[in-house]
Amino acid sequence: MKFSENWLRSHVPTSASRDQLAATLTAIGLEVEEVDELGDGLAGVVVVRIVEAVKHPEADRLQVCKVDAGAGQTLQIVCGAPNARAGLVAPLATVGATVGGIAIKAARLRGVESNGMLCSAKELGLDADASGLLELPDDAPPGMPLADYLGLPDASIEIKLTPNRADCFSVRGIAYDVAAACASEVAALDVAAVPAAGTRELAVELQAGADAPRYCGRAIEGVATGVRTPIWMAERLRRSGVRPLSLLVDITQYVMLELGQPMHAFDLDTLRGPVGVRLARGGERLVLLDGREVELDEYFLAVTDADRPVALAGVMGGMDTRVTDATVNVFLEAAHFAPAAIMGRGRRLGLHTDAGHRFERGVDPELPRTAIELATKLVLELAGGTPGPVSEAVLEDHLPRPVAIALRRARIARVLGIEIADAEVERILRALGMQVAATAEGWQVTAPSRRFDIAIEEDLIEELARIHGYDRIPTTMPSGPARIAAPSETRAAEADLRRQMVARDYLEAVSFAFVDAALLDQWHSAAAVPLANPLSAELAVMRPRLLPGLVDALARNASRQAGRVRLFELGRTFAAAESPEAAPRETRRIAAVVCGGAHAEQWSGKARAVDFHDLKGDLESLAAVAGGSLEFRSAPAEAFGHPGRSAEVWRADLEGGAVRIGWIGQLHPRLLKALDVDTEVLGFELDLEPLERRALPRAQALSRFPAVRRDLAFVVAEDVAWAALAASVRSAAGPVLRDLQLFDLYHGTGVEPGCKSLAMGLILQDNTRTLTDHDADAVVERVVLALGDGHGARIRG
Known part of the structure; x- marks a missing residue:
């Protein structure tokens, strides 16, 4: 929300300086993001009218202007601005x-005397133009003086609002918070009912x-055409981030910014009546103000004229x-729409409007009549016309009604840890526009209809805390017994896994849980869970x-000259449930993903690119945190994986079997090209659980007897995996294999093509006795036999 400081001060008088006001807003939860100071240092700048402008005799781009300075x-002023002309009113320094x-x-410019400087908005610090x-x-x-004419100095203040503070999407809504924080009062709103002077009315x-x-x-006939928006209104709009367009449109925008009630103006001559609000029907079409034609369905709420859609309720009006500028008869509308009826409608069409933003978060249901009267008053004052009676339709049973909330002084002290004087409690609540009635235990408080966020006693206590000042609440340590939950020994902590990844030179990333469906198509992912109300089409x-x-x-990092990138993330993924009624499975x-060098740039070793085995080592070290061992099996590659350079990851479970827990490998070059990544990328993704x-750690004594080692070298076919050989060795060797x-992989002399030599060391040990050569030879014999029968392996000569 952006607004003019002077506009705010017109609603709530306060002696606080600009810096103090900004600090106060932030302290009470209305975080100030930017303060753009306007018009400081304009002493000596006045309004002038150019009465004559002739070409400079010695310069093609300069003009000699005679100006009326009052x-x-x-x-006489020498000016080079392209729009300098006779009759123009402009500022003069x-x-x-x-x-x-x-x-x-x-000064004398090219021989011609100049007594001042005609200025642009940028030179005066008022705009970027x-x-x-x-x-x-x-x-x-x-x-x-220009400052007096434009109401300067001033400041454009932009605040960041949390979703629950919809009441502060207006200058007057902010004024209530400022009044409470600065011990002031909001000025009364002078909006008297405008009596009807005509009979034109639409049902x-x-x-x-x-x-x-x-x-x-309300219909207003005979509005003057060609009337410009007055400078005071145009400047307030501009300083609030709204570009002035035309008088009638600017009046509706002005009312929305001042009161918080979105409005719309129809050309009365294009309406037949009655005007209504209903759910749209499938197949209905509407051309919006931005020129786009949209197709509606029952999801949308439509404003109708004689049952034809003429506006998308709460979002945008229709073109027809x-x-x-030629409108003479106008129909002003102001309505209350439930947030649930507007939420997500604009985003579904790729629209984001100020009206929709406000209605989605909640607008005061009591404001429409006041907004109509204020807009009528402004139209009559600035453009004349004959107002008809106000047409109003109300469904009382469906309007939200504030309810009284019991606020106990004992509860305030318990929640905040401090006592606030009764007089201060009442002052704060009344300054916020609440009705307060004292009771024996505290107060009965009724929040104004604009405060949708006030529903329970704790909401009122939160209001007291932020206005009284969070800095005035002392820091105290909790008292009483504390229950400390001991972490389970049967599960590795996420923090330990994170530390291990960081120790392996990875950086943790946090990415959105929402993604673009088009991106998933490039990954050939299964159908994802769609959001009913997405933040944007890309999420x-x-x-x-x-x-x-x-x-x-x-x-993103690689495109910004980061040659070596190593990232990991712990998070949740989502898959559609088996039945439509069930929640998505989380x-x-x-x-993790890596690219670039295997090691950071250094002097002591030869640089090389990271490869599959580097990533495999990182993953095995991660599994070791939980005391587990992994098995990597070749399998049909994922659609996004590089064929022949990826594998399934399996882990032995506690029951002696194995379970597939994820994937590791290099991403397919076709995918990387589609993603505009011009480097090889490797990664893995595993189920965390x-x-x-x-296994539960169990202490056991170390063997008192020496270990025996036997080294064997086998020749096997090239396609035989080490994991399969290791499983056979462990099975054949039995419990004495520690x-x-x-320790060696060899291709070359003595090994025929299509084969490889693998050398391994068997460490044997028994807990009850010293193993003899006969024992070790028996184990070796069983291993040789098992590898020969199961894998066609033979001892290398």
Whole structure:
């Protein structure tokens, strides 16, 4: 929400300085994101009218202007602005003024005397526009200080609102918070009912139940055309981030910013009546104000004229019934729409409007009538016209009604840990616009209808805390017995897994759980869970994997000259449930991606690119945190995996079997090309739950007897995996095998093509006796026989 500081101060008088006001807003939860100071240092800048503009005799791009500076004073100014012309009203920095750090002096430019400088908005620090002189309305009085004419100095303040503070989407809503925090009072709102002077009226019909329980409208005939928005209104709009367009549209925008009630203006001559609100019908079409034609269905709420859709309720008006510069008769509308009826409608069409933003979060249901009266008053004052009676339709049973909430002083002290004086409690609540009635235990408090976020006693206590000041609540340690839960020894902690990944030189990433459906198509992922109300089209489905988000982060870093990237993430993935009624299935997973060098740049070793075995080592070290061992099996590659350079990851379970827990490998070059990644990327993704499991630690004595080692070298076919050989060795050797080490892989002389030599060390040990040569030879014999029968292996000669 952006607003003018002077506009706010017109609603709540306070002696707080600008810096104090910004600090106060942030302290009470309305975080100030930016303060853009406007019009400081405009002393000596006045309004002038150019009465004559002729070409400079010695310069093609300069003009010699005679300006009326008021009080019969005429000055000669040399100006190079392209829009300088006779009749233009513009600001002039007179001799002695300082603009943009430059002191203005009388000078001769190419031999012609100049007594000041005609200024652009950028030179005055009012806007970024430097294309020409700042053009002022024709009725601006020459000689008047520009600061007085524009209501300067001022500041454009932008605050960041949390979703529950919809009441602060208006200047007046913010004023209540400022009044409470600064011990002031909000000025009374002078909006008297405008009596009807004509008989033109359109009937109003409500057919959407609780979605649209209130609708107000008023016809005004004979509005003057060609009337410009007055400078005071245009400046307030501009400083609030709204570009002035035309008087009628600007009035509706002004009312929305001041009161918080979105409005719309129809050209009355395009309406037949009655005006109604109903759910749209499938197949109905509507051309919106931005020129787009949209197809509606029962999901949308439509404003209708004689049953034809003329506006998308709470979002945007229609093109056919819009007001234009030629509009003479206007129909003003203000309505209350339930947040649930507007939420997500604009995003479904790729729209984001100020009206929709407010209605989604909740607008005061009592405001429409007040907004109509204020808008009518402004139209009559600025453009004249004959107002008809206000047409209003209300479904009382569907309007939200504030209820009284019991607030106990003992509860305040218990929740906040401090006591707040009764007088201060009442002052704060009344300043926030609440009705307060004292009781024996505290108060009965009724929140104003604009405060949708006040529902229970703790909400009121939160209001007291933020206005009284969080800094005034002391820090105290909790008292009483504490129950400490001991972590399970049968599961590795996530923190330990994170530390292990960081120790392996990875950085932790956190990516959105929402992703683009088009991105998942590139990954050939299974159908994802769609969101009913997505934040944007790019965040429309829940992620079924962690890898897409990690690879996107890697790509961003790689495109910014990060040659070596190592990222990991622990998070949840989502898959559709087996039945439509069930909730999506959530799975905790861990994933990592790498690219670039195997090691950081250094002097002591030869640089090489990271490969599959580096990543495999990192993964095995991660499994070791839980005391587990992994098995890597070749299998049909995932659609996103590189064929022949990826594997399934299996882990032995506590029952002696094995379970598939994930995937490891290199991403397919075709996928990387589609993602615009021009480097090889490797990664893994595993289910976290089976990876965390570990056997309950059991202490046992070390063997007092020496170990025996036997080294064997086998020749096997090239396609025989070491994991399969190791499993056979362990099975054949029996319980005396303490460890198995692969220490050599050989191709070359003595090994026929298509084969490889694997040398392994068998470490044998018994807990009850010293193993003899005969015992060791028997184990070796069983191993040789098992590998020969099971894998065609033979002892290398």
